[in-house]
Amino acid sequence: MLGAAAQAPGKHWAENAHCSGQDVEVFVPLVDGPRQDPEHVRKTHGVALNRPLNFCAACPLAVSARCLVESLKHDDEFGIRAGLLASERLELRAKWQERRDxxxxxxxxxxxxxxxxxxxxxxxxxxxxxxxxxxxxxxxxxxxxxxxxxxxxxxxxxxxxxxxxxxxxxxxxx
Known part of the structure; x- marks a missing residue:
């Protein structure tokens, strides 16, 4: 993942993201949070999540990887990042905080x-x-x-x- 993220270098990497220029509110569903059950969120709000998740799915791998790495670095608790709900990133966030680079x-x-x-x-x-x-x-x-x-x-x-x-x-x- 870190290797793929390195393929989207610099501070302007997000300009290549498919969500660039979109309404940010779409990527922060109120029904999702770090303590929610991701299966329940997807089951009950799946249709509403299709649009932002489709944007993420269309992103180049390097941009998606960088998006995930940046969200982990900044300990983003909320919002869809790299095609993952906040609740799906909870375990990744915990592991990221334990790691030492x-x-x-x-x-x-x-x-x-x-x-x-x-x-x-x-x-x-x-x-x-x-x-x-x-x-x-x-x-x-x-x-x-x-x-x-x-x-x-x-x-x-x-x-x-x-x-x-x-x-x-x-x-x-x-």
Missing amino acids: SHAVAAALHGATTALTDSERQEVIARFACDPTLNSAAVARALGVTHKHLLKLASRSRLRLVPAMHSSDSSGAA
């Missing part, structure tokens, strides 16, 4: 602003906290926080490491 983490450590999952963000902070050679201004910029706030986050991260180190030392002493 080492390239995104490395980029953030070097100052690149990129969408990070909570897990990736925590890894950036933990690595910054343990590596005094990293440029704090660049990491703060990448995380979208002030320098002062980054130092607080790093301090908290180091405090979490201390109990973990002590518990592993005591388990080995027994």
Whole structure:
């Protein structure tokens, strides 16, 4: 999926989507949400969903893949994206938040602003906290926080490491 999404590069990828220029309301059915049963939504509102789902089905694979990746990156809870209802993306969203992209983490450590999952963000902070050679201004910029706030986050991260180190030392002493 990520490989296919890469085939629709740049910030203007959505211009190639078949939904481009359409009424956004069509793609946000009020009957669907992240906690709905997708089978029930499709069964009870299938006809109303045909139009937006047909737009998605007609999209090029690269655009559809990019649409899904972007919705996962931005944790979109509502709306039809890449031919999937919000309720159908719930499990994908949870898995996406658990994943760690080492390239995104490395980029953030070097100052690149990129969408990070909570897990990736925590890894950036933990690595910054343990590596005094990293440029704090660049990491703060990448995380979208002030320098002062980054130092607080790093301090908290180091405090979490201390109990973990002590518990592993005591388990080995027994």
